[in-house]
Amino acid sequence: MKTQGQSLKKKVLAAFAILCILFIGIQFYRPEIPNPPVVADFTGPANVKAIFEKSCYDCHSNKTELKWFDKVQPAYTLVAQDVKEGRTGLNFSEWGKLAPGDQKAKLFEILNQVTTGTMPLPNYLALHHSAKLSKEDVAVLQHYIAGLMVEKVEDTAMINARSRQQAAKVNKMTKVPVTVTGVPYVDGYASWDIISTTDRADNNTMRVIYGNAIAIKAIHDNKINPWPDGAVIAKVAWDKIQDKEGNSTTGAFKQVEFMIKDSGKYAGTKGWGWGRFKTLNREPYGKTTDYATECINCHRPVANNDFVFTLPIKQ
Structure with missing residues (x-):
């Protein structure tokens, strides 16, 4: 006759097996993350562009580079959604399509979000530590954007x-x-x-x-x-x-x-x-x-x- 402990162990193993099957199964669900050609990339100063490439391009350009852990479900689906939303709001690969006034407005928005710590997203930084902006990075952006503001x-x-x-x-x-x-x-x-x-x-x-x-x-x-x-x-x-x-x-x-x-x-x-x-x-x-x-x-x-x-x- 099975003891209560043996019965519980069997249930735990069965649950674990089901979870493993589900985990393996969802790996076959792969929302597309396309990287279309870059048609009008950001053309600002090299030091400014380097900051954007380091901290923004994965979600806000057509140059998304996934780490191995980004490719594992269910994280992959979340990444795909972040990239889709990110490119909708701002796509550095299409920067040249924006009118000069719209470019300034986007830069103003970027500065607003990085100085408040809203961007890059905290959950993104938790695993992508290299994307974190330093005080020096923020100072470079502030200096660049301030130089574009001219009174008429x-x-x-x-x-x-x-x-x-x-x-x-x-x-x-x-x-x-x-x-x-x-x-x-x-x-x-x-x-x-x-x-x-x-x-x-x-x-x-x-x-x-x-x-x-x-x-x-x-x-x-x-x-x-x-x-x-x-x-x-x-x-x-x-x-x-x-x-x-x-x-x-x-x-x-x-x-x-x-x-x-x-x-x-x-x-x-x-x-x-x-x-x-x-x-x-x-x-x-x-x-x-x-x-x-x-x-x-x-x-x-x-x-x-x-x-x-x-x-x-x-x-």
Whole structure:
């Protein structure tokens, strides 16, 4: 007659055998990680490119190099997903396809994420120690990116003329624009209360952040982490123009971005609907739904603040 110990041992061995079979079986599931040709690689200074190659290229280029442990399931599936999302948000192998302004914006985003420790991903660094950025690496990036930020100086008369031209070009909407993810343009935001203002040195823009009534009430009630459903935040950007006396004012209208909180409807994008509408024609940004991943990645450093960078101005 079998003892209780023998029966338990048999069950443990059977469970171990099943796990081994499953482990071997999943090795045959291999999501593709293609490395297409590099068509427009990053062409910045050699020391800057070396940092990107060391710490970013595995997930953000067409030059992904897998270590042996990256190829073992289930890690392999996670790596494949990281590479797919990484290339969607930023692909150094297609850097040359970006407009100069978009390149600066990406560099600004990169610097923001590396200085906050959001990138490279902590779970990636746990096994890929060589990708860790040193203080010297960060200093090199800061110096390079700071050198790209140049103020635009113009005469006051030219500034005023541009403002009049812009006012004459405001287009009336015949149909509400909607992004490919279904996020609508929200008209009337200019009459909302102002939450804060920011500048972007990377592309010389001035920004005003507005909040709808629900967002403003949440601020007053100190209930903004998380923000309540129905809250809408609008960030409007203009060219930043500086006259010869050093006074700054708004230039051409660039875009308006919306974050619409609906934890149910937008559960797949961190509870927010992300929308960007460019130029006075309110042209929706993003040709595929992957653009929302780009927005989330940019805001990932403030995930603990419900993905919102803006700190309301205290009255």
